[in-house]
Amino acid sequence: MKPVLFGVVLALLVSACATTTSPTGRRQMVGGVSQAELDQLGAQAFTETKQKETISTDGRQNGYVQCVVNALVAQLPPQYRGVRWETAVFVDKEPNAFALPGGKVGVNTGIFTVARNQDQLAAVIGHEIGHVISRHHEERLTRQMGAQTGLAVLGALAGAAGGEGAANTVNQFGGMTAQAVFLLPGSRAQENEADVVGQRLMAEAGFDPGQAVNLWQNMMAASGGRSPQWLSTHPDPANRIRELQRDAPALAGVYQQAQAAGRKPKCG
Numbered sequence: 001m002k003p004v005l006f007g008v009v010l011a012l013l014v015s016a017c018a019t020t021t022s023p024t025g026r027r028q029m030v031g032g033v034s035q036a037e038l039d040q041l042g043a044q045a046f047t048e049t050k051q052k053e054t055i056s057t058d059g060r061q062n063g064y065v066q067c068v069v070n071a072l073v074a075q076l077p078p079q080y081r082g083v084r085w086e087t088a089v090f091v092d093k094e095p096n097a098f099a100l101p102g103g104k105v106g107v108n109t110g111i112f113t114v115a116r117n118q119d120q121l122a123a124v125i126g127h128e129i130g131h132v133i134s135r136h137h138e139e140r141l142t143r144q145m146g147a148q149t150g151l152a153v154l155g156a157l158a159g160a161a162g163g164e165g166a167a168n169t170v171n172q173f174g175g176m177t178a179q180a181v182f183l184l185p186g187s188r189a190q191e192n193e194a195d196v197v198g199q200r201l202m203a204e205a206g207f208d209p210g211q212a213v214n215l216w217q218n219m220m221a222a223s224g225g226r227s228p229q230w231l232s233t234h235p236d237p238a239n240r241i242r243e244l245q246r247d248a249p250a251l252a253g254v255y256q257q258a259q260a261a262g263r264k265p266k267c268g
Contacts, residue, residue, distance in 0.1 A: 022134050023197050026189065030138045038138055039102030046086070046104040056089040056109055060268075065089055065107050067267035068122050072129055073103075074263075075204040080133060095219065099128035101137050114218040118267040119202070119211035126198030126207075134197055136190045195240070199247055200254065206263030209251040213244045 022028050033041075056062065066087050073085050083103035092108040095115075099105045105125060115121040131137065195212075203209040220237050 020135070022193060024134075024193050026193060028135065028139050030135055030142050033138065033141055035101075038141070041141070042100035042102035042104055042137070046088070046100055046102075046106065049090075049106060050088055054091040056091050058089065061089050061109065061112070062087065064118075064268050065105070065121070065125075067265065068118060068125055069105050069129075071205045071207070071263070071265040071267070072122060072126055072201055075201060076129070076133060095222065097124050097128050099125070099132050101132055105129070114222050115215055116218065117211065118265060119207045120215040120218070121267075122202040122205065122207035122265075123198065123209075123212035123215040126202040126205075126212075127194045128198070130194035130197035130201060131190065133201075134190070134193050136194065139190070140187075192240075192243075195244065196247065199244060200251060203251040203254040204258055204263075206255070206258040206265050209255055210248040213241055213248060216241050216244060 019027055020030055069085050069087050073081060073083075080103070085103040085105060087105045087107070090106060090108050093110040093113075094108055095110040095113060096108045097106065097111055105128065107125070111121070111124055115124050199209050199212045202212065216237070220241075
């Protein structure tokens with residue numbers, strides 16, 4: 001009965017998911033959660049972060065971030081443009097940022113030490129919004145749901161074989177909060193994809209895509225040549241910068257078209 005039980009649960013999980021194609025053509029498994037539920041989890045994670053961190057009251061910093069976000073969001077697909085995007089600036093020296101489903105963007109004040117102009121800040125935020133529009137959070141949540149289902153099955157089997165103590169040992173690894181699920185680093189494939197999507201998005205919004213290279217060079221210099229914790233799931237930093245350099249010339253035309261169309265952000 002144990003293999004049969006596991007097979008039934010696995011089949012139910014797979015049937016609730018769907019294979020889709022990401023913006024770069026990568027196949028991904030998503031499903032099992034509605035967009036409304038995803039947005040609610042994003043809002044919950046954002047609320048948890050605001051409760052734990054010190055929020056900056058600097059009007060100029062907040063306006064700067066909101067300006068860049070607004071310029072980027074204006075170039076998103078309709079389902080993302082219709083959302084009221086909320087931003088928060090956190091007083092934290094770690095150069096970090098994130099974006100969440102439901103239109104939430106958080107930026108640490110430490111990012112301003114490496115993002116030295118609006119184009120470089122757009123590279124950071126574009127990368128993070130790239131995670132949202134590439135459905136990376138949903139993809140990660142789908143994997144987490146699969147893991148939790150697997151734990152439940154294993155817990156039941158362990159309980160049958162070894163009693164309540166064995167079941168508790170298995171089940172204690174479950175139960176992550178929304179913040180943990182959404183704010184942990186993505187996979188290397190997701191991070192690479194967010195680079196590609198974010199660099200194109202910034203060019204479409206009228207930000208210089210070549211500045212993405214400068215941003216990550218600044219990031220590496222600030223960390224003494226080591227990959228900071230935020231970038232721990234990325235490939236070798238030197239290779240990453242070379243890929244951004246490789247893609248920048250092809251996006252120069254997109255940037256020029258945006259400028260010609262009047263998309264010339266003046267965020268400061």
